[in-house]
Amino acid sequence: MRRGNRHLEPLGSRVTRPTVPPGFLSSARSFYLYIFPLARPLAFAHTKRMTSLQKSELRRQLRERRRNLSAIEQRIASKALDRQLRTLPALREASKLALYLANDGEISPEITLRRLARMRRRCYLPCLKNKALQFRRFRPGQTLKNNRFQIPEPPPTRGSAVSVNALDVILLPLVGFDRKGNRLGMGGGFYDRTLAGLSKTDRPLLIGLAHHCQEVEQLPVQSWDIPLDAVATDKRVIWLKKR
Secondary structure, eight states: OOSSSSOOOOTTOOBOOOOOOTTTTSOTTTOOEEOOBTTSOBEESOGGGOOHHHHHHHHHHHHHHHHTSOHHHHHHHHHHHHHHHTTOHHHHHOSEEEOOOOOTTOOOOHHHHHHHHHTTOEEEEEEEETTEEEEEEOOTTOOOEEOTTSOEEOOOOTTOEEOGGGOSEEEEEOSEEOTTSOEEOOSSOHHHHHHTTOOTTTSOEEEEEOOGGGBBSOOOOOTTOOOOSEEEOSSOEEEOSOO
């Protein structure tokens, strides 16, 4: 629901139609994009031929979807996400977990973050370091400082950082996802660069988090893309492959 004086509408009740730039749908064989009701995934064809312009347009549409959710809808989704995450044995058994603080309409795992921190689990947040990420320990009540994207980060104190392969689970934000484990991020490549040097056996369990309305039928795959192990939304957990 958009902010305003309109009555509260349930998720999945609206249809968002894209404003298509000139020439965007010039070739039916190369690409087409329809926007379905929020409860259904975006569908498009010929993903292997998707140009960078078309990928940027898809990213814009999906970001608009999540930003259009009201503050009330975001809180409801955050609570629902926490209920889904509580069902995961991997999170109950993990001792070191990385989460994030939501930005740009991302689904928020803050309820889960603070719950795990109260349980004295070691929780970490992603922090910018050059063109990759460093994960630093989160402690309730600590002072956080905004990075250049205005996202709060823990300070770089001695012993606050952990190596990526020492993490058991990483919960990372998504712009879009499909059921093959492919993900669409913000386009900065920070997570891909951070995880690129790890083997599958050394890599933490990767669980993408998203609103259910961010699902797409199929995403294009690049050689450097790191696939997900699972996706958790406010509606369900989708296991994508066995570890």
